[in-house]
Amino acid sequence: MVRLVVNDLEIEAEDGISVLEACLNNGIYIPNLCFINGMSSPPVSCRMCFVEIEGEARPVSSCAVKATDGMKVRTDTEQVRGLQRTAFQLLMSVHDVDCGRCPANKRCPLQRIAVFLKVPLRPGRLEKHLKNPDVDNVHPLIDYYPNRCMLCGKCIFVCREKHGQPRMTFAKRGFETVISFYGEKDLSGPACKECLACIDICPVRAIVTKDQAVE
Amino acid sequence: MNYSASEEEAGLPDKIALERDVAARLKGFDNHRRNLIPILQDIQDHFLYLAPEAILMVAEHIGIGASEVYGVATFYNQFRFHPPGRHPIKVCLGTACHVRGGDIILENFERKLGISDGETTTDREFSIERVACVGCCALAPVAVVDENIQGHMAPSKVEGIVLGYKIERDRIDRERENEPGEPA
Structure with missing residues (x-):
């Protein structure tokens, strides 16, 4: 066990876990989208989980730093919030805000983070970039909605865990980046049919079974 | 004009030839992941694009998923996934062309x-x-059509270029029709 101080509160954490996990386990919320409990090497891709740690010149991603004894952490400084708001607005600039028709409505981490950071879901100052077409139905069992997806990569992570070899991947680049099943064989076979872990893990319901597409 | 039937017929031996050729090329590389991009480059150099069958064979050779090969290949601009046309059109979106509305020219060609x-x-x-x-x-x-530089592009020039090729092709088709006995 290690003891660290977060926002002037002393907490205990298991050895070897990240600052993010330590805080979440102790009921201190840090916005995060791409981290899964127990990940040994988190992707550090969502740029939401910044904290300030005493001794560090700049805010750091808390998922990528191990909690150590005597560490002093602040999760709520102006600088941290500034980075989180910008990162969030960038994410929302490529997100189709259509909550009324989205199956993730009311259990969506983006909605939670918007409330937490006091940022509207439609940030006006950034240009909106949506992908076309807005649904990919190549997979025989799954529909993928690229404009809901915030590219956290959790689906690829769980797919790799389950099958050793992920049956999906990030394809293309920049604004065009999508999740793709291109070229994978037997997508209608039992490997997908009996698993569907990607659907369960997707925080924003960008990956849904075909019959679940509209809820 | 509909070429689909003849293309399908021609497509089958093509596919077998492609698979045989790709297999021969793969023999030149061991199955280490670091060979992924060199293999894709080699295949594209030869076939001018990455066919789905080729992607599958590369995935099998290296021992990774086909989607992963696709993910890597789509990251780089140099790889293409459709065979180039007889008349490739390249639309420049460099800084100067961007400023002068190159994206509008691209959109015009696309439409x-x-x-x-x-x-x-x-x-x-x-x-x-x-x-x-x-x-x-x-x-x-600027656009480059068939290696010819087309400067000061405008939407009307897009129409003109495409129409020019169409007229040329119609002319060739007519000449062929007038020469019976010559198999197409």
Whole structure:
């Protein structure tokens, strides 16, 4: 066990876990989208989980730093919030805000983070970039909605865990980046049919079974 | 014009030849992951694009998923997934062309031919590709059609270029019709 101080509160954490996990386990919320409990090497891709740690010149991603004894952490400084708001607005600039028709409505981490950071879901100052077409139905069992997806990569992570070899991947680049099943064989076979872990893990319901597409 | 039937017939031996050729090429590389991009480059150098069958074979050779091969290949602009058309159209979106509305020219070609950037028309006549600077910024916006530089592009010139090829092709078709006995 290690003891660290977060926002002037002393907490205990298991050895070897990240600052993010330590805080979440102790009921201190840090916005995060791409981290899964127990990940040994988190992707550090969502740029939401910044904290300030005493001794560090700049805010750091808390998922990528191990909690150590005597560490002093602040999760709520102006600088941290500034980075989180910008990162969030960038994410929302490529997100189709259509909550009324989205199956993730009311259990969506983006909605939670918007409330937490006091940022509207439609940030006006950034240009909106949506992908076309807005649904990919190549997979025989799954529909993928690229404009809901915030590219956290959790689906690829769980797919790799389950099958050793992920049956999906990030394809293309920049604004065009999508999740793709291109070229994978037997997508209608039992490997997908009996698993569907990607659907369960997707925080924003960008990956849904075909019959679940509209809820 | 509909070429689909003849293309399908021609497609089958093509596919077998492609698989045989790709298999021969793969023998030149061991199955280490670091060979992925060199293999893809080698295949594209030869076939001018990465066919789905080729992607599958590369995935099998290296021992990774086909989607992963696709993910890597789509990250780089140099790889294409459709065979180039007989008349490749490159639209420049470099800085000077961008400023002079190169994206409008690209959109015009896309609309005129009914395909997107990186695709080929079903009759294999045209393909569209976006490029970054062809080295004659003074002529911006620029397109390169069949290796010919087309400077000071405008929507009307897009129409003109596509129409020009269509007229040329109709002429050739007519001449063929007038020469019976000569198999097409």
